[in-house]
Amino acid sequence: MSSGHERDLLRHHGDVDAENGLLDFAVNVRLDRPPTWLRERLAAALDGLGRYPSAADDLAARAAAAARHGRHADEVLLLAGAAEGFALLPSLRPRLAALVHPSFTEPELALRTAGVEVTRVQLDPADGYRLDADAVPEQADMVVLGNPTNPTSVLHPAAEIKRLLRPGRIVVVDEAFSDTVPGEPESLAGCREPGLLVLRSLTKMWALPGLRAGYALGAPELLAELGRSRPHWPVNSLVLEAVVACCEPSALAESERAAAEFEAHRAGLVAELAAIPGLHVALPARAPFLLLRVDGGEQVRAELRARGVAVRRGDTFPGLGVGHIRVAVRDPEQNALLVKAFRDVLGWG
Secondary structure, eight states: OOOOEEEEEEHHOOOHHHTTTEEEEOOSOOOOSHHHHHHHHHHHGGGGGSOOOHHHHHHHHHHHHHHHHHOOOOGGGESSSHHHHHHHHGOOOOOOOEEEEESOOOHHHHHTTOOOOOEEEEEOOGTTTOOOOOGSTTTTTTEEEEETTTTTOOOOOHHHHHTTTOOOOTEEEOTTGGSSTTTOOTTTTOOOOEEEEEEESHHHHHHTTTOOOOOESSSSHHHHHHTOOOOOOOOHHHHEEEEEEEEHHHHHHHHHHHHHHHHHHHHHHHHHHTTTTTEOOOSSOSSSSEEEETHHHHHHHHHHTTTTTTEEEESSSSTTOOTEEEOOOHHHHHHHHHHHHHHHHTTTT
């Protein structure tokens, strides 16, 4: 990363593209606010802000997350959002980190900023951006990838990810969107392979971007190394309450229903967008967002914005260009507005 411009591209996120008053297809968050039951749980926890979070509070939240994934509490590290997990990766002292792209850019930014040597493993759009474990350099002692991947919406086979594991290597899997896939078929959250580090987020499913809540899953000694430079009380009491609440059976059932809805809504949106001449949809897609390609992408985004629709620019993701656009999957009524806007902009309205 040799220039400030490259750094700015890696720092770009969808919230920059979304502004008040626009129909937001740029940010991949399911709701515009947490569900009522979760807001009530968080409100009830406010009285506890007068004391420091205790070791018992921390253990209760870790135990809840561990139970959700069939693990032990000492295999969970609570985080101020999955983004904190990326920021902590340099603590693992990698010599050469392989970043599988196109993918979320925060891990690369954190590693490069810390002076870690980084190599990019670019997946092939002609092959549907599928992971090929053999493409990762053997000398890489850290590999980072997303599953499902932002922004390509690809869900990689767990078996292929496991092929990346080997002695002396840490494999970091960003599963921020895993709970948006019905049944989480390729999740490695419950896997105890040495060197495997899985990062999870509550942000997308439960509309908590302003709270910053997530956790890491891995071997206790790996988590201890990851968190060795953190301050006391690294996550607040509301995060601890949110983790407990969102790992309860009723929440997991709601999450599974929402994942099924995402799947149905995405299928309808794919069919509508793919029918627009000049607009290409990257498939297969398994996440609550789609990667699109269109000629004149920058102008298309500007014209969509003029029509009140915000979409996420794609050229800030390594390996993508100005013709790429990412759009979130919403409910059918909102999706219809996006489709109409695209048809109008591309002259097919």
